Amino acid sequence: MEHDIAWPGSVRPGGRTARVREAVLEVAGDVLADRGFAQLDLAEVAAGAGVGKTTVYRRWRTPAGLVADLLVDMAEQSLPRADTGTLLDDLTANARLVAKTLADPRQGNLFRAVIAAAAGDELTATALHTFYDTRLAEWAPCVEDAVVRGEAPVGTDPRAVLSAVSAPLYYRLLASGDPIDQDAADRSARAAALATVAGTFVS
Template sequence: MELTEAGPEAGPGTTRPGGRTARVRAAVLRAAGDVLAEQGFAHLDLADIARRAEVGKTTVYRRWGSVTGLVTDLLLDMAQQSVPRTETGSLLGDLKANTGLVRRTLADPRQGALFKAVIAAATCDPKAAEALHGFYAVRVEEWAPCVEQAAARGEVPGGTDAHEVIRAASAPLYYRLLTTALPLDEAAADRAATAAAAAARAGAYVREA
């Protein structure tokens, strides 16, 4: 991914560095992700992250400023690095591709733990919540055209809220992750996609006038 430098007014996560700056950012974000996955949001400390990433503490404080600034940038980077949407030619196929990607991410030991930590932090930290909302806004926006294309093909009614369909497809997987000890298997991902597609075809997500 090619990155360029943003202006001085940019907040955490908005700069797009190159060269050494990119390597520093990658090392710091990797260290932050490791701590989140292993110990949770409460144990994030900028000085510790700098030590783990083997970069200057001053650099970390100057660039990210706070733990929530660092988490914001981490989620931005994850959104940017996420696999782009898959177009299969059918709504169900596209939604299964989406839920399959979500399942693999959440079932991954490191990624699943990281998301649990950020979701937990978002319940009590407004800035962490804002960062999490931003991450999902990017991912939902990426996949929404699948539903819009389905509407154009006549698979779902006109006026179907594409963003709501995408959220509905992955929601059961997050519920399963956060409220049960059941495995996140392919069958669960396929059921979630099938249910969302059926509801969309039935008009459940048509926007109200």
């Protein structure tokens, strides 16, 4: 479930439409991270991005529509999966990227806000599920390759494995408040790898 966002230095398509979208989504992400979904106002976002509010209302219509597009953009900008040659190392790379994302003040707050919004808004929830579907599909070959190499049993469910890697880290973000650090990431990866080898995730 890797989703480290490659905002700095990202290569985006050119053109005015792309520049408008980039500016609006950057401001929307800042507002979400700083104040949460309830304070996401399209007119304020338009002003912050230097864009006419009519343009923002016409393209995104509602705060939920803006969040949905932000999640699409985040999926598009996410870093590709690791391919280290071993299951444990691939899952460790995955866990470390998740931990890096969630421990980042801006990105961690942004995910808290989006997850909270998804709990009460169907459009946001669908966009959030699509975001994770995209990331799980990107990383599924790590598990599929491990099956081919004989590291994992035939029938292992990649989605279940990758969810097991990230779940403890999200628990720390959303529930316990325990540190989300490299040690936590590495333990999560080791636990998921051991469970995978044991056949826990064979469907």
